Amino acid sequence: MLTQPEAKRLVDRILLLVHATKGADAIVAVRGARDGNTRFAVNEITSSADVERLSISLTVQFGQRSASATTN
């Protein structure tokens, strides 16, 4: 999981790259999560998981045109 300063540095770096292109606006989202689940059926535990997720989404807009990309 990224710390808040790490996420901020990443966002700033991406926005710097976007601003190098004239007329471009952007939204950057960094999402991190840790999910736990235990699933029961027929009074038994059928699966149990602990999952970390991280994604960085970028939507760039030039006037009326936009596109988005997500990676992790």
Add this chain to the structure above:
Amino acid sequence: MKLSRRSFLTGSSAGALALLSRPRLGVARGLLIEPRLDDLVKRALAAATKAGASYADVRVVRIRRENVATREDRVERVSSSEDYGVGVRVIAGGAWGFSATPSVTAADAERAARNAVAIAAANAPFMKRPVVLAPVPANVDVWQTALVKDPFKIPLEDKAELLLAINREAMKVPGVKFATASYAANAEWKLLASTDGAYIEQEIVRIGPGYAVTAVDDKRGEFESRAHQLPPRQAGWEYVEAAPLVADARRIGEEAVEKLKAPSVGPGKKDLILDPSNLWLTIHESIGHPTELDRAMGYEANFAGTSFATPDKRGKLKVGAPILTFFADKTTPGGLATCGYDDDGVATQKWNLIENGVFVDYQTTREQAGWIGAQASRGTCYADSYGSFPFQRMPNVSLAPGAKERSIDDLIAATDDGVVIVGNGSWSIDHQRLNFQFGGQAFWEVKRGKKTRMLRDVAYQANTLEFWSSCDAIGGPRSWWLGGSLSDGKGEPQQINAVSHGCPPARFKQVNILNTNRRIA
């Protein structure tokens, strides 16, 4: 003998000979596991074993997706995404444990392995019976989608231009007011290694173009839509290039307009002729899901429930007419669920689920095989990302064609009073997958062996066993057509599976036809 993946691919003359002798590897495009990943999976398996796992598997998964959506003369959405990570599944103390991380490093994979074992150990005291896996050979292999043009290397401009050309053509039809065309592709790369000796690298590429046209009658305030029924496939861009998407756009638009002007169907019992573009979804819901063993045993009840096909009925229950044999097949060329090996490391295969109308078998995983006394898994285990727990998912489930060559036109010619349905629409099915209702895209009345006029507001409603038992004619081998969906949901947390269903056209006697626009006074 166990081979390391790296030495197998790059090493000795014995390895080279093995490469040449394996037909699957012969068609591979040269996937090679990075030494870093080779080290990662070995260290994760070792960490799981050291922590107390009696079994462990590691999946490194990278999924890329691309979507383009257009409406009339504009591009509405362009997006791409990538999801990469490693998941470790273990059995310890007879219980499952699973942990996953997007950090694809050996140290984090080891951490995930230890975490998975700790989860399993915590669950173990609550298990009524231990998880036992059916045996499997130590498969070492590479498998890839057979394709010519990687869709991810085709410029976005080409994709957008194709979709806009479809819209332009459809919008030329008087009465058409809206046209939407879209394209989706995904590429799923994964490396699976297990303590049972699996070492399997696969890349599966799926592609799904589509469009829909809407005609509007402003005076009456009514509209009708018609979607093109080109199915998604496991294929490259060449599949899209070869499809008559633009060529069909005007006809699809004209059918939307004709449907808008068509009379509403008169409800009642009629003979029903279903085109494969409609029937595939009925197979999915009424045959595919009920033969998933977890539903039949009560371990899965989400997304329309359990199943009428309980184990005590195996080999006895008459599901349909004797002319009907449904088979599961994770090797169907172009099938969305087709692959070389499932996520248990089991080689994919083909087998019958319904044989000459009688329910005979299930879809199983290694964990499930023993539940019904089977010696081996059918190879239907799948997880939709690195962070998803692998479980039983539907293979391609299809209806075998009849031996005699017969087309949908032959079925129409042999029908005195009926309805033909093309394309899939909305559907609903009950929690034992017994009572259902399906719509469609386009409907025609049949009188004395001819399609007479289009109809609208048509749906058919039936009981699964009565419906399939009423089937009295099916098309032949040349009429067999492969439909499917990129997004079949199951599980908790929900996972997505892509699956295909092939079938010939078929006729059903005296099925209940509903008028979906009938208003209660």
